[in-house]
Amino acid sequence: MKISTEIGVWIGALSAIGIYSVLIKDNPFYRMVEHIFVGASAGIAVVVGLNTFNNTAWSPMVQGKYSLIIPMLTGLLLYTRYFQKFSWLNRIPLSFLMGTGAGVAMRGAVESQIVGQISATMVNLNKLDSWIVFLGTGFSLSYFFLTYKTGKVTGYTSRIGRYFMMAAFGAAFGNTVMGRVSAAIGRFQFILLKWLGL
Amino acid sequence: MFAKKTLPTIIAFVCGVTVVIAYFFNIPFIQARAQDILKWQSVIAVFALGLGAVNIIRIHVNNVQRSQNRNLYSLALLLTFAITILVGVFAGQNSDAYKFIFDYINVPTGSAIFSLLAFYIGTAAYRAFRAKNAEAAILLLTGCIVMLGRVPLGAKILPVSVPLTNWIMSVLNVGGQRGVMIAGAIGFIAVSLRIIVGLERRSYGGE
Numbered sequence: 570m571k572i573s574t575e576i577g578v579w580i581g582a583l584s585a586i587g588i589y590s591v592l593i594k595d596n597p598f599y600r601m602v603e604h605i606f607v608g609a610s611a612g613i614a615v616v617v618g619l620n621t622f623n624n625t626a627w628s629p630m631v632q633g634k635y636s637l638i639i640p641m642l643t644g645l646l647l648y649t650r651y652f653q654k655f656s657w658l659n660r661i662p663l664s665f666l667m668g669t670g671a672g673v674a675m676r677g678a679v680e681s682q683i684v685g686q687i688s689a690t691m692v693n694l695n696k697l698d699s700w701i702v703f704l705g706t707g708f709s710l711s712y713f714f715l716t717y718k719t720g721k722v723t724g725y726t727s728r729i730g731r732y733f734m735m736a737a738f739g740a741a742f743g744n745t746v747m748g749r750v751s752a753a754i755g756r757f758q759f760i761l762l763k764w765l766g767l
Numbered sequence: 768m769f770a771k772k773t774l775p776t777i778i779a780f781v782c783g784v785t786v787v788i789a790y791f792f793n794i795p796f797i798q799a800r801a802q803d804i805l806k807w808q809s810v811i812a813v814f815a816l817g818l819g820a821v822n823i824i825r826i827h828v829n830n831v832q833r834s835q836n837r838n839l840y841s842l843a844l845l846l847t848f849a850i851t852i853l854v855g856v857f858a859g860q861n862s863d864a865y866k867f868i869f870d871y872i873n874v875p876t877g878s879a880i881f882s883l884l885a886f887y888i889g890t891a892a893y894r895a896f897r898a899k900n901a902e903a904a905i906l907l908l909t910g911c912i913v914m915l916g917r918v919p920l921g922a923k924i925l926p927v928s929v930p931l932t933n934w935i936m937s938v939l940n941v942g943g944q945r946g947v948m949i950a951g952a953i954g955f956i957a958v959s960l961r962i963i964v965g966l967e968r969r970s971y972g973g974e
Contacts, residue, residue, distance in 0.1 A: 577867055581875035588879035592886055600840050606876040608844040609868055611823055612851025616865075618816040619856060626810045640807035644814025648821070660775040662811050663971035668779030669808040671959035672786030678959070680790075682952035686945050698938045705942020706949070713950035730946060732905055737943025739906040740935050743913025745884075746892070752882035759875065 571766035582764035585756045705733040776965035782808075783963030823848065847872075909935055 573579065587602030630637040643665060649658040690706045693699050708730035711723055719727060761767045782804050788794065789801030823844075830841035854864045896911075898904040915921030916932025961967040 577871035581871045584872065584876040585879040588876060588883065591883070601843055602876060604840040604844040605847045605872065606880070607823075608847030609851050609872045610877070611820060612848045612855065613869065613873060614816060615820050615848075615852050616855030616860065618813045619852075620860065621809065622813040625806065626813070636803075637807075637810065640810035641814075643807070644811040647811075647814050647818050650818075657771045660771070660971050661778060662814070664775035664779040665782055666808060666811055666815065667962055667971045668782035669786055669804055671779070671962040672783035673805070675783075675787055675956050675959040675963075676790040678952040678955045682948050682955075686949050686952075690945055698934075701938050702942045702945070705939065706945040709943050709946020710950055712946065713953075730943075731902055733939060733943035734947060735902045735905040735943070736909045736935065736939040737941075737947070739909030740913050740940040741944075742892075742906070743910045743917065743932075744936075746888050746910075746914055747917040749882050749885035749888060752878055753885040756875070756879050756882055 573764050573766060578759075578764050582760050585760060589756075705730075709733050772968070775971055776968060779971065780963055780965060783959070787963075820848075909939065 573582075584602050584606070587598045590596055591599040626637050626641060630641075643662045646658045647662045649655040686706075690703050694703060708726050710730070711726040712730035712734065714723065714727070785797060785804055786801050789798045827841035827845050831838045831845070851865075851868055854862065854868060858864050892910070896903070896907040898907050912928055913932050913935060915925055915928040922929050958967065962970055
């Protein structure tokens with residue numbers, strides 16, 4: 570056994586132990602590690618944000634793209650929420666973000682989640698597996714037809730669709746479990762091998 | 768009234784419609800305006816991120832001032848937050864100090880929090896995996912097969928679990944997930960349309 574002398578390894582190992590200590594009971598060690606993590610993560614997000622701001626707004630504006638003053642001033646309006654009298658002004662940047670976000674999400678949904686998925690389902694229908702995928706997609710979709718009363722045929726198709734969805738959820742659950750377990754194994758390897766040097 | 772209610776609706780409508788039209792129609796003027804809107808959105812989004820940072824500072828400074836039991840935790844959070852920003856801004860994102868914070872605080876702690884679910888999932892599985900009906904039985908069966916098929920030990924216990932897992936993942940899973948994805952996307956489009964035409968004004972602070 571050769572315990573690591575690297576301070577970074579010590580911090581990483583103690584952080585992991587602090588997080589795992591909550592499995593026994595909520596305790597001050599866990600809370601301290603949790604707060605430090607939140608501080609570091611939020612700090613990293615702010616640094617990345619500042620970098621983005623510098624690259625997409627500040628530097629181009631200094632170089633002569635003065636139209637970028639408009640989104641900067643609009644962005645500043647978000648902070649009017651701290652002043653009750655002017656708080657309504659923060660609706661302007663929020664509506665800009667929501668409207669643009671909805672437009673981007675809409676075209677993304679059409680492209681990748683509808684057209685992309687349908688075209689991927691329709692190709693190579695010359696194998697049994699392709700037919701199972703095709704029918705599974707159709708049956709699962711029929712489960713979401715909520716605008717009319719379910720008849721005898723649609724009752725069967727939606728039930729089969731539910732079976733397909735349950736199989737997909739089971740597979741997703743199994744995958745999630747194995748992903749988390751492998752992450753835990755990685756942490757234990759770090760503690761046992763890299764920190765304690767076993 | 769116009770500035771408080773109508774103007775935000777008009778802004779959301781113009782931005783949303785421009786971005787959508789630019790995608791579906793080849794109109795150079797609209798496409799150029801959509802590019803501007805997307806650029807402006809990323810600038811405004813940075814200010815929104817700053818709003819989150821201001822809120823964190825406000826809440827935790829308040830905690831420290833009130834001298835509640837949590838003040839030491841809040842102080843640690845504020846210190847880490849400030850140090851990370853100072854290091855990131857003045858030393859740069861490629862500096863050793865910034866990499867140290869990222870590699871030895873952020874990554875290991877985040878990974879440990881992520882893996883905590885491995886311990887809680889046992890009780891979740893006990894609750895979820897009860898073969899009370901056909902749906903629950905399918906959930907139980909596929910979940911167990913995928914878990915077995917994803918580890919070397921599982922392949923030793925039940926060799927057929929590996930090809931079965933591959934088949935479940937590429938056939939049953941795809942069929943079920945595609946239905947959910949397409950139905951979800953249709954719902955998503957409906958909500959987006961409601962936001963763009965101003966029927967969901969609450970999303971940007973309206974009534």
